[in-house]
Amino acid sequence: MRNVRPSRAPVGEPLEHGFTTFVERHERPLREALTAAFGVDVGRDATADALAHAWERWDRVADMENPIGYLYVVGRNRGRRALQQRRGSPVRYPLPVAGATPEFEPALAGALAQLSERERSVVLLVHGFQWTMSEVAETLDVSKSTVQSYAERAIAKLRHEMRVER
Amino acid sequence: MILEDQLRALAEAAAVEQRPVTAPEAMERADELDVVQFAAPHHRWLVAASIVLLAGGLVVLLAWDRAPDDPIPVVSLPETNPPTTIPTTTIPTTTIPTTALPATTVPTGDSSDASVPLASDGSEALVNEPTLDYRDGFDWWVPGDLPDGWRYGYAAHDGEVQTVRLLADDRTTIDIQSGADGATIDDLAADAVTEELGGVPWQVVQDDDGIGGAMRVIDGRLLAVLGPVEPARAVAAGLELVPERALVRPPFRADAEPGPVVLTIPAAESGGEEPFELRAHTDGLFTTVGGDIKRVSAEDPLAFGDYAYARTGEADSYRVVVTGVALDGVGPISFGLQAGDTAEVTPSDSARFAEDFYAFVIDVPASVLDEYERGGLQRLTRWTFTFVDGEQRVYDEPGSQNCVNCGARPVGPSEPGSTTPDDGYLEPIGTADPPPLEFEPTNVYGDDMWWVPSVVPDGYEFAYALLDPADEGDGHHLVYLPADGPGSRRGMLEVAHHPGTGHVDPPPDAPAPSDEVVGGVAWMWTGDASYGSFSRRTNGGTLTVSGERDVALVVARDLDRVPEAQLERPPFRSDSSKSLLVTELSGVATSADIARELRVSTDGVAVQVDGRVPQQVRLDDWVTFDRATSPSSEPGADTGVIIVSGMTRPGVATLEFEQLDGQVITVVPEDRSGRFGIGFFLAAIDTPLDGLGNDGTYASLVPSVTARAADGEILAVISEPF
Numbered sequence: 001m002r003n004v005r006p007s008r009a010p011v012g013e014p015l016e017h018g019f020t021t022f023v024e025r026h027e028r029p030l031r032e033a034l035t036a037a038f039g040v041d042v043g044r045d046a047t048a049d050a051l052a053h054a055w056e057r058w059d060r061v062a063d064m065e066n067p068i069g070y071l072y073v074v075g076r077n078r079g080r081r082a083l084q085q086r087r088g089s090p091v092r093y094p095l096p097v098a099g100a101t102p103e104f105e106p107a108l109a110g111a112l113a114q115l116s117e118r119e120r121s122v123v124l125l126v127h128g129f130q131w132t133m134s135e136v137a138e139t140l141d142v143s144k145s146t147v148q149s150y151a152e153r154a155i156a157k158l159r160h161e162m163r164v165e166r
Numbered sequence: 167m168i169l170e171d172q173l174r175a176l177a178e179a180a181a182v183e184q185r186p187v188t189a190p191e192a193m194e195r196a197d198e199l200d201v202v203q204f205a206a207p208h209h210r211w212l213v214a215a216s217i218v219l220l221a222g223g224l225v226v227l228l229a230w231d232r233a234p235d236d237p238i239p240v241v242s243l244p245e246t247n248p249p250t251t252i253p254t255t256t257i258p259t260t261t262i263p264t265t266a267l268p269a270t271t272v273p274t275g276d277s278s279d280a281s282v283p284l285a286s287d288g289s290e291a292l293v294n295e296p297t298l299d300y301r302d303g304f305d306w307w308v309p310g311d312l313p314d315g316w317r318y319g320y321a322a323h324d325g326e327v328q329t330v331r332l333l334a335d336d337r338t339t340i341d342i343q344s345g346a347d348g349a350t351i352d353d354l355a356a357d358a359v360t361e362e363l364g365g366v367p368w369q370v371v372q373d374d375d376g377i378g379g380a381m382r383v384i385d386g387r388l389l390a391v392l393g394p395v396e397p398a399r400a401v402a403a404g405l406e407l408v409p410e411r412a413l414v415r416p417p418f419r420a421d422a423e424p425g426p427v428v429l430t431i432p433a434a435e436s437g438g439e440e441p442f443e444l445r446a447h448t449d450g451l452f453t454t455v456g457g458d459i460k461r462v463s464a465e466d467p468l469a470f471g472d473y474a475y476a477r478t479g480e481a482d483s484y485r486v487v488v489t490g491v492a493l494d495g496v497g498p499i500s501f502g503l504q505a506g507d508t509a510e511v512t513p514s515d516s517a518r519f520a521e522d523f524y525a526f527v528i529d530v531p532a533s534v535l536d537e538y539e540r541g542g543l544q545r546l547t548r549w550t551f552t553f554v555d556g557e558q559r560v561y562d563e564p565g566s567q568n569c570v571n572c573g574a575r576p577v578g579p580s581e582p583g584s585t586t587p588d589d590g591y592l593e594p595i596g597t598a599d600p601p602p603l604e605f606e607p608t609n610v611y612g613d614d615m616w617w618v619p620s621v622v623p624d625g626y627e628f629a630y631a632l633l634d635p636a637d638e639g640d641g642h643h644l645v646y647l648p649a650d651g652p653g654s655r656r657g658m659l660e661v662a663h664h665p666g667t668g669h670v671d672p673p674p675d676a677p678a679p680s681d682e683v684v685g686g687v688a689w690m691w692t693g694d695a696s697y698g699s700f701s702r703r704t705n706g707g708t709l710t711v712s713g714e715r716d717v718a719l720v721v722a723r724d725l726d727r728v729p730e731a732q733l734e735r736p737p738f739r740s741d742s743s744k745s746l747l748v749t750e751l752s753g754v755a756t757s758a759d760i761a762r763e764l765r766v767s768t769d770g771v772a773v774q775v776d777g778r779v780p781q782q783v784r785l786d787d788w789v790t791f792d793r794a795t796s797p798s799s800e801p802g803a804d805t806g807v808i809i810v811s812g813m814t815r816p817g818v819a820t821l822e823f824e825q826l827d828g829q830v831i832t833v834v835p836e837d838r839s840g841r842f843g844i845g846f847f848l849a850a851i852d853t854p855l856d857g858l859g860n861d862g863t864y865a866s867l868v869p870s871v872t873a874r875a876a877d878g879e880i881l882a883v884i885s886e887p888f
Contacts, residue, residue: 128177
């Protein structure tokens, strides 16, 4: 990897300020997408790695029309590598807070981890983080019908796994 | 508790648990990554090299400071950029070892002990030091001014012909050629029109697309400006003759000293009598690989060089050597033969240029290559390049640069969606008009009575009916889907009736249900303000209407009970006598309990595979995957097999499943029943068992599936369907 520093910035705008604005705008959807795929720990780390990657190539990323799609691919690769290095350790999602009235069943986290990466990505983005099908399709670089298909399949699997009717 | 609500609650919990990533944290992490990179021995020499260059390389630094796409004036910097000549004897070569190499694998050479600095100019492209030299006694025709949208490319001196190439952003080119074959103008003279450009008469020709050029003869040598005619006219009108040293960079020339060796494949590996040596040289922005001038840019980070092949000793196969140049950081690259052989190669650091170079060798049966050369095969090979960032490009032939999927799929290393199809003459994948579907219902109506909406709600349409066997009799499901398509934000609507009382009790931790009177009847609502289900007891069981609350409310208010024959289409039913055998699995030798046949039924619109949830074969998908089973294996085995099933649209002749081990399984979709207008497939995919489980070690058990037409045309490439 080259030790490259950004060479361009919007006219009249410091580099760091432009990047800060970028992060404020795009960090949350990127983190949600990677969290859906890799869980809370690896998902956040992958987000940080992807944004670090963006800073290293800020002169390119700043001009992109769909930086989240690009950075999602970067983060996804980091996430996969991280999971490979953690063999045996499942994708971790939150559990209900002990003592409080659970808003979701404790078995849900484990059932999500049973799904494929794309199934859990889609089902959590659509039903969890309330993304539109179009937003998911654009970020994951698949068609909306594919998103729909994965969402339906994932819901069916979760229902089966958790033995719920709906 | 409704599952979708649970997912939303879990997502909210995740957001609470996580700390957002801030810009300072990302910048700090980037610095940490750099420290890690430079701590590696492979990069220590690079730091030293940078210091040397900072101390003495003013000229080089000037070149670094230039953005890669900035215009490169051909004539404006005379004598300020003298060529840098580095004796080739000091340039280390990268040798690919032969030991333990299968014919299709070429590992990266280790160049960490290189003594010649590799520049890090920060630009996407490319090369930092011209290796050619100026020569006295040659003059060049160059534009006085560039038309809008055009920039300078490179100069090349190929025997008698001198070429200055101009570039446009849409990859159009204008060549200013001096010394071209004089016969050209004679051939075109009949169609040429004499025009005065810049005060001089030119012969101008153009075709229907506006491509052509302006030509004239000077001192017995043909001067031609070839390309889009309009800008070519402007260029021709302002041409100036300058000495070669006025060019900002020396030209490539055919008779120049060969460039340094950047990669070597030993003779034993390349199949030749001599080691295969890849030589390259550069003019500062463009590189020659195997004699072809290439430029690698962010939009096109990979460029083929040349390829050659030689018959092996046994004479039953050819050993093909493919070379290329890749942007620094691209790779590893995997590739495969049409027949399914695959390998992986990582572009190697040449220690001289900012680009990396790669070469791989692969054996091709002589019969296949002979047939290809006789024109009997449209395509010899399929090369699938998977980049480190996940982008996958499919080329049907090395050297053609004919990326068959680049026009349809956003690409990874550059911005998704930003790539222009290379040549544009192939249709992007998936854009061919899909053929019609021809379903024939195989179910029949029975005698059951069904609860149905008196009126289908606005915005919904009937999807399918399903008879679901239960302990106390068949459950009835009527499913309606939003009419605005798969991307709709509205959920499906379902009217279900189950015998017995087991479905009226909500889960113990669900929100407390509320009793409501709807249409004069007492119902129980379970759900939130927007989504849930109304339930009530009936004489024979439990009736449930699930969906968006406002829609479910309208439906629950006005339900009818009708004979099954009044349903729009017959229901799917779990009765093997009502389904048809469409394909069987063959060639899998295992005692594991796996599905070996596929049975389907249809109501004429949706298709149900082996009793599972019905699916519609959508118009925009060539392949609809039904399911992949969990791996089955022999006791004590390291590998198992998963069974993948699904449907294909008419026109799909083969499906190629890429396995995790790189092997490709080819399956022919079929319909043995002869009743449907679509194909069905049942494929057995080998998969390793280690690392399987819940840890997500393998992101997908099937990296990709390629659907092809009978003539080999790629219809779709689906990444990670499972």
